[in-house]
Amino acid sequence: MSPHAELVSRLRAAWLSGKTRPMEYRLAQLEGLGRFLDEKKQDILEATAADMRKPPFEVEVSELSICRSELNHTLNNLGAWMKDKHVEKNWATQLDSAFIRKDPYGVVLIIGPWNYPINLLLVPLIGAIAAGNCVVMKPSEITRNVERLVAEMLPRYLDEDCFAVVTAGVEETTRLLENKFDYIFFTGSPSVGRIVMTAAAKHLTPVTLELGGKNPCYVCDSCNVQNMARRVAWGRFFNAGQTCVAPDYVLCSAEMQEKLLPALREAITEFYGPNPQESPDFGRIVGDRQFQRVQALLHSGHTAIGGQTDAEERYIGEGLGRTAGRRGELQGGGPTRCGPRHLARQPRLSSLPTAPTVLVEVQQDDPIMQEEIFGPILPILTVASVDDAIAFINARERPLVLYVFSSRKEVVKRVLERTSSGGFCANDTIMHMTIPSLPFGGIGQSGLGRYHGRSSFETFSHQRSTLLRGAGRETLNTPRYPPYAPHRLPLLRAATETKRQTTCLLL
Template sequence: MSKDIEKTISDLRKTFYSGKTKTYDFRRAQLNGLLQFVTENERQILDILSKENRKPKFESCISEISHMKTEINEALTNLKSWMQPTKPRKHISYILDKVEIHSQPYGVVLIIGPWNYPFDLVISPLIGAIAAGNCAVVKPSEITPACAKFLEDTLPNYIDSSCYVVYNGGVAETTKLLEQKFDYIFYTGSTAVGKIIYKAAAKHLTPTTLELGGKSPVYLDDSADVELAAARIMWGKCWNSGQSCVEPDYLLCSEYMKDKFVKAAKKKIQEWYGEKMKQNADFCRIINQNHFKRLTKLLEGSTIVLGGHTDPADLYIEPTIVANVKTTDPIMEEEIFGPILPIITVETPEAAIEFINNREKPLALYVFSTSKIEQNKFLDGTYSGGICINDVLMHYSCSALPFGGVGASGIGTYHGVYSFDTFSHKRAALIKSLDRFGEFTQSVRYPPYTENKLKIINLVTMNIPGMDFVMSNATLPLLLVIFALLYFMYFKF
């Protein structure tokens, strides 16, 4: 495509204001186009992910192909109902009027995707942007150039290129993009870059969703089933070689549980990958040399109790557990984003909660416990984008739940209806009644101002529990009686 981004955005804005993207039929057709793109190109997508990201086919099918299809089909199923105005319960002051909330598209939106799930984390927000009726510029990650090139070349064959544009490039092109005025920006990536995106958005007061990351902790309670916990926690660490924004970053547990966990984790790793793990195709590789060097540097001087083998030529880092970790160690100062799990010992749930709350709010929090009391302590006493009890990662794929961070781990949510809501401005609409009785009830606000009029207004605007429900379900004759009583109570105001 042309690198004249100013003209591209100008053309997209003209298309948006033509109303082309706003109809139900158009939105549905574009969503069907996205579904066709995923379905017809499934093999090519899997091949690209295998070559560029070294992902096992199984992981790519679930985390990319299946998730994209699920999100698109949910949008297609619910689009008509999502587009309908909602009618909130209204105060008795507006009982004769229509009170509605209309979901309006923002306009021209920018979607910046990451490298770790280079198809799903571009398509997933695009589903919401299309469903909500926007035009969009999509910027895939330059770290996965084959994925980005495939999106640029292929996606326009399935959705309207006058409304949706794939814009490729590196840091310079992204910087140029961020100088433009968009109506909404959706970014997935690191907290450091998220701050740059947010600063650029502030120049135009552009609303922004930031899907970031951070250090998502796991608490392993003494009551937990350690075999099950080890399987699920290590699965989360090994999935995509730990290169997920919701990967379990570090483990908090008692000294009593630490040795049990390491033993159970070792058993699971051997069971899954065998003696020659490096030759096992079910384990992903690190994305590039820069990330490999960053991760191996974090291991320097560490007490490794499981794994630790690396191969820079193959970008291979074995699933690794590190013990005797101090809070000041480098591994605890940044998001790991790799198959390395530090263990920090805490002797009580309260100590774990204090440890978590003394740090930035994480994107995800994981708790393994069979005690409802201990589970509730973390549900009520901690703060995170999401929380998952007795599992890891799985809340991400539940479209009934909003997904997103809080504080340093992100701003805003998406998935399912929450994607539609993210890319929609909730426009308030009040349609006033013009009939004579309606005007009679409204005339109390007109001059001359009197004490009796003020009494009526104060009475009507009182928040009486249950009165809104009664008034919302009242018939017109009942309303006439109520207002007539008010009228005569204060004798013509």
């Protein structure tokens, strides 16, 4: 038996024992996860700094704070979520009990990405624990120091009979996916998502795929340009653009573009100073592949802000620098053994900053419009009207999130009602991610399934339909038994069919 198969078998035995089912056990494991976040906060800050030189403020906001919020929301509500949900019954079952029981799936695999290596691994873990599953976690090998920290420290806070961390590169992850899991949760690119879904299909394993895509941002002429520029610049360039919900491109009129460019330039200077390359508030990325890919995208359109490159220093734009392979890619790199205090030192060039670039005169068929940018570049395309913007959006794959900026409620409503996306946010970017009660997920190319808050609990729970009937009252069952008699049929229909309500739903 391979080590992975042995691990899965061991966790399945623990799950079958019923150990993870009691609410008290789930709460204890969640509390342990909370202690990990609190006691290892400094280690997390150091590991993310070593991997990406991510500013501590960004780590607090996008990694630690979101995990704590998700954890506390789950602890506050788990008792209510676990309760059986009783449902309406027909006449024949009025004396019986019919309800939905939330059962754990069993042994769950969670594959995390590198762009938010704590958040996007632990938030789904919270849901899987809350639902009563055993879990195998596979953090990204790209962020090596976070991987080591999670692999060596997190198991000390959880029950090692039921939770395990696997460190693996491409080949090891491929072999890991050959095992039968009861649920797979993957965050990464659509191309790798297809690989995961293909592996899951061999065992008919259900999956959640949190992918990405090109998130449109329509800017109406009637909006506060300065406020809009600040919010778009923050959302686009947070984490050096490596955010799956970042606005990927802007749609606006030619008149609005003329107003928007100086406002964006002012916002960038306000956030990162006159030389963003020297700003401590820009994160770093970790490899050459993404740099080369993003550098190639700069040939699209015309550079209005930034855009300079230096291949020797992996520098793009007014400080645009080194970037790495797409989040969640199954890239090389085997198991790691160093402790979290012995942080892997990246090559000197990988510590260089990234900074914003804005492109104009971008065409629909330009390379930058064919794939998710996942870097600090913001293209602007001009459209004549909101209807043209809607048509442009609807002609493409449905995005993970759609942004609209307008002071006119009718414009926001029009875009909301005539488009389709995983999520929708008006007059801001990314902030919908901070609400645990809002389900998060994509649609079509941008993903499959939902999580966050109760949605995480339900994602990792099997909705088990349950009917508990009494053993007696057999006379009531006699009309359905052979030999069939036609005169019994009206009685059976009355006892089992749901009747149409007479209330008009249009009023």
